[in-house]
Amino acid sequence: xxxxxxxxxxxxxxxxxxxxxxxxxxxxxxxxxxxxxxxxxxxxxxxxxxxxxxxxxxxxxxxxxxxxxxxxxxxxxxxxxxxxxxxxxxxxxxxxxxxxxxxxxxxxxxxxxxxxxxxxxxxxxxxxxxxxxxxxxxxxxxxxxxxxxxxxxxxxxxxxxxxxxxxxxxxxxxxxxxxxxxxxxxxxxxxxxxxxxxxxxxxxxxxxxxxxxxxxxxxxxxxxxxxxxxxxxxxxxxxxxxxxxxxxxxxxxxxxxxxxxxxxxxxxxxxxxxxxxxxxxxxxxxxxxxxxxxxxxxxxxxxxxxxxxxxxxxxxxxxxxxxxxxxxxxxxxxxxxxxxxxxxxxxxxxxxxxxxxxxxxxxxxxxxxxxxxxxxxxxxxxxxxxxxxxxxxxxxxxxxxxxxxxxxxxxxxxxxxxxxxxxxxxxxxxxxxxxxxxxxxxxxxxxxxxxxxxxxxxxxxxxxxxxxxxxxxxxxxxxxxxxxxxxxxxxxxxxxxxxxxxxxxxxxxxxxxxxxxxxxxxxxxxxxxxxxxxxxxxxxxxxxxxxxxxxxxxxxxxxxxxxxxxxxxxxxxxxxxxxxxxxxxxxxxxxxxxxxxxxxxxxxxxxxxxxxxxxxxxxxxxxxxxxxxxxxxxxxxxxxxxxxxxxxxxxxxxxxxxxxxxxxxxxxxxxxxxxxxxxxxxxxxx
Numbered sequence: 001x002x003x004x005x006x007x008x009x010x011x012x013x014x015x016x017x018x019x020x021x022x023x024x025x026x027x028x029x030x031x032x033x034x035x036x037x038x039x040x041x042x043x044x045x046x047x048x049x050x051x052x053x054x055x056x057x058x059x060x061x062x063x064x065x066x067x068x069x070x071x072x073x074x075x076x077x078x079x080x081x082x083x084x085x086x087x088x089x090x091x092x093x094x095x096x097x098x099x100x101x102x103x104x105x106x107x108x109x110x111x112x113x114x115x116x117x118x119x120x121x122x123x124x125x126x127x128x129x130x131x132x133x134x135x136x137x138x139x140x141x142x143x144x145x146x147x148x149x150x151x152x153x154x155x156x157x158x159x160x161x162x163x164x165x166x167x168x169x170x171x172x173x174x175x176x177x178x179x180x181x182x183x184x185x186x187x188x189x190x191x192x193x194x195x196x197x198x199x200x201x202x203x204x205x206x207x208x209x210x211x212x213x214x215x216x217x218x219x220x221x222x223x224x225x226x227x228x229x230x231x232x233x234x235x236x237x238x239x240x241x242x243x244x245x246x247x248x249x250x251x252x253x254x255x256x257x258x259x260x261x262x263x264x265x266x267x268x269x270x271x272x273x274x275x276x277x278x279x280x281x282x283x284x285x286x287x288x289x290x291x292x293x294x295x296x297x298x299x300x301x302x303x304x305x306x307x308x309x310x311x312x313x314x315x316x317x318x319x320x321x322x323x324x325x326x327x328x329x330x331x332x333x334x335x336x337x338x339x340x341x342x343x344x345x346x347x348x349x350x351x352x353x354x355x356x357x358x359x360x361x362x363x364x365x366x367x368x369x370x371x372x373x374x375x376x377x378x379x380x381x382x383x384x385x386x387x388x389x390x391x392x393x394x395x396x397x398x399x400x401x402x403x404x405x406x407x408x409x410x411x412x413x414x415x416x417x418x419x420x421x422x423x424x425x426x427x428x429x430x431x432x433x434x435x436x437x438x439x440x441x442x443x444x445x446x447x448x449x450x451x452x453x454x455x456x457x458x459x460x461x462x463x464x465x466x467x468x469x470x471x472x473x474x475x476x477x478x479x480x481x482x483x484x485x486x487x488x489x490x491x492x493x494x495x496x497x498x499x500x501x502x503x504x505x506x507x508x509x510x511x512x513x514x515x516x517x518x519x520x521x522x523x524x525x526x527x528x529x530x531x532x533x534x535x536x537x538x539x540x541x542x543x544x545x546x547x548x549x550x551x552x553x554x555x556x557x558x559x560x561x562x563x564x565x566x567x568x569x570x571x572x573x574x575x576x577x578x579x580x581x582x583x584x585x586x587x588x589x590x591x592x593x594x595x596x597x598x599x600x601x602x603x604x605x606x607x608x609x610x611x612x613x614x615x616x617x618x619x620x621x622x623x624x625x626x627x628x629x630x631x632x633x634x635x636x637x638x639x640x641x642x643x644x645x646x647x648x649x650x651x652x653x654x655x656x657x658x659x660x661x662x663x664x665x666x667x668x669x670x671x672x673x674x675x676x677x678x679x680x681x682x683x684x685x686x
Contacts, residue, residue, distance in 0.1 A: 067177070075088060258511050316331060317471070323352045368433075437449045483508050593652050651670070
């Protein structure tokens with residue numbers, strides 16, 4: 001079998017399967033860059049996926065960085081006491097009434113593009129700059145979502161600062177990660193002066209589960225640039241999926257660390273007396289008491305009190321409601337060690353808390369004019385940041401049953417700039433606008449009714465509920481009775497009330513951890529200590545390569561026929577590695593063999609394709625796209641051949657790909673020498 005003849009392809013596939021008869025390869029077609037005729041190595045079937053236990057590197061401490069859309073932070077634990085999680089120091093600055101165990105995801109660079117500050121320090125310094133001077137500084141906020149929304153993400157993708165100036169996104173992310181690296185290492189040195197400097201830290205970065213492979217690779221590249229780890233020690237960095245991290249943490253919780261939203265008092269926005277979740281698992285408890293083994297395996301595996309009342313096989317959902325996205329995952333608890341199995345591929349969408357901010361901005365455009373808001377943001381960027389901070393403070397107090405209006409401070413520069421631009425004041429603008437639920441306060445503030453504030457939440461909250469309801473309809477997740485609501489946006493009383501009202505009547509118990517905004521961060525630390533806790537995942541897409549197959553009349557389209565040297569071939573066949581929705585165990589390998597196309601070739605490059613469908617037949621089918629490239633870097637063959645006396649063109653490189661981890665991984669060996677071959681999959685180069 002020959003790898004599909006495409007421009008740039010420099011390797012040959014040499015495994016076979018029942019569909020792919022072992023036949024000699026045809027000479028190069030007009031689309032090939034290399035030419036090589038070769039018979040398959042063996043007439044046997046392609047090897048089935050094999051499971052291999054991942055080798056864990058040694059480390060002294062795990063440091064997890066929760067890089068969020070609106071706020072970020074880090075936490076760590078030592079390998080000697082892995083479940084004792086140390087939160088980062090309280091951050092300097094901040095807003096009254098807001099916990100400072102995270103800091104805003106705000107980065108400030110000097111006019112020359114060098115690092116100045118991050119978090120509260122960056123925000124406050126930028127706020128205090130002279131308006132004219134601020135126009136030269138590069139201030140970035142809520143920039144994580146740009147990576148999710150970029151349709152053509154590369155290492156050269158640009159991010160736009162508040163003042164409109166652009167900078168490579170990779171550098172922006174690297175600046176932020178370097179800040180956290182230095183901050184964390186300084187704290188570790190102070191707590192443990194004897195801690196060795198080199199190769200003792202395992203770093204964990206959190207990303208949304210719905211992020212595609214290019215975005216995950218982008219974060220890894222940013223970590224390399226920031227100096228968290230080197231490419232040679234890539235295993236020191238783990239990518240953790242945010243809802244998975246939350247799930248890992250929630251399974252450790254005890255009843256008193258959870259809030260049951262079904263006990264919410266109907267008259268107010270606060271939680272009433274928490275009804276013990278234990279009561280909802282009475283039947284399970286009785287069953288477990290009759291089966292001592294089932295209870296013992298859960299307790300001994302270190303799961304929390306809630307899980308000790310559940311049975312192996314029980315299913316639950318985690319909804320990670322963050323600043324930028326909602327991320328849903330469904331897990332099943334497994335025997336005998338309390339590991340987790342993913343039941344449906346990660347799903348969700350851009351329904352984070354920033355959606356409420358955008359709705360507020362659209363409201364301002366209706367009142368003051370879209371052109372004015374655009375001009376104000378561009379010419380008074382620091383004042384615009386002040387306005388968003390003022391709105392954020394009021395947004396946090398919104399509740400479904402709150403009485404009384406909310407006042408939102410308008411910066412003086414907004415009021416003054418509007419008067420100079422329009423020739424009348426903001427009070428006049430409010431009277432003239434069609435928005436009748438926002439008034440001008442005598443204290444010089446926007447006065448918004450609670451109903452109006454709640455309306456700003458509705459599009460985002462409805463999107464979250466619709467995603468959860470759609471997932472619950474899937475046959476793969478039937479039997480889910482428990483929903484963990486986590487993430488920073490899950491603190492919102494508006495969201496909590498809406499989710500409980502929509503899903504409670506369906507028999508779904510909605511539970512919120514007390515430290516809901518830190519759930520992902522703490523879970524990422526636990527994941528770093530034991531990354532094998534999620535044993536099985538679902539592939540979000542179908543992945544494979546293009547190959548040539550023997551042409552079969554009636555099965556293959558006539559336009560795919562290629563005749564060479566009297567042999568009939570079908571071109572562009574999609575040879576699948578893993579299918580969308582397929583369950584893949586951690587460490588499970590898909591193996592394929594390739595050979596160089598010519599003697600002395602130093603690199604084999606093979607295009608990868610993906611699609612959402614499970615049954616794609618050709619790489620030209622609708623929805624199938626090139627998504628990356630598998631590269632194999634070869635050492636020169638010994639003695640002018642492969643070292644075994646065989647022809648150089650018969651040199652076999654065996655690649656093993658893993659699709660069951662948080663990232664797609666590949667390793668390879670030169671079969672003739674049994675030496676490792678440098679292998680990588682690049683999802684960012686186009």
